[in-house]
Amino acid sequence: MDKQRNATLNVDGKSIDLPIYSGSIGPDVIDIRSLYAKTGMFTFDPGFVSTAACKSDITYIDGDEGVLLYRGYPIEQLAMKCDFLEVAYLILHGELPNAKQKGEFDSIIKNHTMVHDQLTRFYSGFRRDAHPMAILVGVVGALSAFYHEAMDISDEYHRTVSAHRLIAKLPNITAMAYKYNAGQPFMYPRNDLSYTANFMHMMFGTPCEKYEPNPVLVRALDRILILHADHEQNASTSTVRLAGSSGANPFACISSGIACLWGPAHGGANEACLNMLEEIGDVSRVGEFIKRAKDKDDPFKLMGFGHRVYKNFDPRAKLMRETCHEVLNELGLQDDRLFKLAIALEKIALEDDYFISKKLYPNVDFYSGIVQRALGIPVKLFTGIFAMARTVGWIAQWNEMIGDPEQKIGRPRQLFTGATQRDVIAMDKR
Ligand code: ACO
Secondary structure (H helix, E strand, O other): OOOOEEEEEEEOOEEEEEEEEOOOOOOOEEOOOOHHHHHOOOOOOHHHOOOOOOOOOOEEEEOOOOEEEEOOEEHHHHHHHOOHHHHHHHHHHOOOOOHHHHHHHHHHHHHOOOOOHHHHHHHOOOOOOOOHHHHHHHHHHHHHHOOHHHOOOOOHHHHHHHHHHHHHHHHHHHHHHHHHHHOOOOOOOOOOOOHHHHHHHHHHOEOOEOOOOOHHHHHHHHHHHHHOOOOOOOHHHHHHHHHHHOOOOHHHHHHHHHHHHOOOOOOOHHHHHHHHHHHHOOHHHHHHHHHHHHOOOOOOOOOOEOOOOOOOOOHHHHHHHHHHHHHHHHOOOOOOHHHHHHHHHHHHHHOOHHHHHOOOOEOHHHHHHHHHHHOOOOHHHHHHHHHHHHHHHHHHHHHHHHOOOOOOOOOOOOOOOOOOOOOOOOHHHO
């Protein structure tokens, strides 16, 4: 047995030992759980830049090397060799399915694709121009009101059924958000189609004629879903875990993840990136925007650039760049204005000292917006597509947390900098 390693911390002359643990790969961690009891002090780590909040078996990222593994498998291989439901099975169960398991999983998900008819009524409560993410936060949270019979989170079977329901219904709920915006009738799912082809049918089909999804475009969207399926303990996943740590139901937890994902520093970046490209408008204006991005007094950032973890390249961005070419070729859009602008922006930024020294590279969202736009997905729905994919990761991480015997309610502490105790003075004396 390996000898227990310790880190020794000297606090005001008193020395304490804290155990060090190793994972299967990645940085070791120092267990600081006894720190407060031993020293009366907390650690201070806003933004959790040096804090491992949990143990997890699901996803591993090496930001320096540009590595992303789901259950040990490189994202490049999964994106080339698997479809989204295969990857979803892997993320949920830990192993890739064999043909029988895959067939059964596909069929379970298909069994849950319809939503309760009453749920469709929620949509009419929203303004027609409501942001799809606002609709998703509300409607996914509202699923909590439909499945009381299977919401005992201590029951593994109930947790599994909830995971299947969420994965199966998110495409329907997302497509309905689009249809509601567009003023078109909701489309029932078609269970003869694959997960992603069915989503495209619910998005782009109408009751007037049969919609035949283009396999190249289905594959491209499927790849976007695979690339976004999980990403370790990012902001939205941590939100789902924190919400779930109190025992909240899975639908409410996923809804909280959707709310977090909506922010422009996270999943909202693909929408913000495309809006930025529209604002730049022309290659001749790239220099002006690069200058703004470098100006400390200007809050403008190059959307789609930079990542908290990837500091050399984002492996998903590389795959998305290839997919971008495939889709634009298929659609005869090789000369797409925004794609050309994106390429010019990427080239100039990658040669600029500011971006080199701060290790700012294009992230997955830099290209995913261009692909989605070419597929006919409206910009406002980009983050909704991301939420649909990430639901797999969120629910797997939530399930892992609930099943962890060491799990506790999440309760960070603080460094208090406000007023110390004082007395209330009567209004007429203030
Ligand atoms: N454009 C210009 N400067 C940037 C950018 C950018 N996109 N990103 C970071 N910087 C600068 C910061 O101003 C900071 O400069 P300073 O050292 O002079 O203060 C330095 O680079 C470090 O940046 P931080 O914000 O501290 O890095 P952090 O790891 O906290 O943030 C983040 C990462 C939020 C992704 C950031 O790079 C960003 O806002 N990028 C644009 C939004 C985006 O594309 N988000 C998508 C993330 S991927 C995803 O969610 C799927």
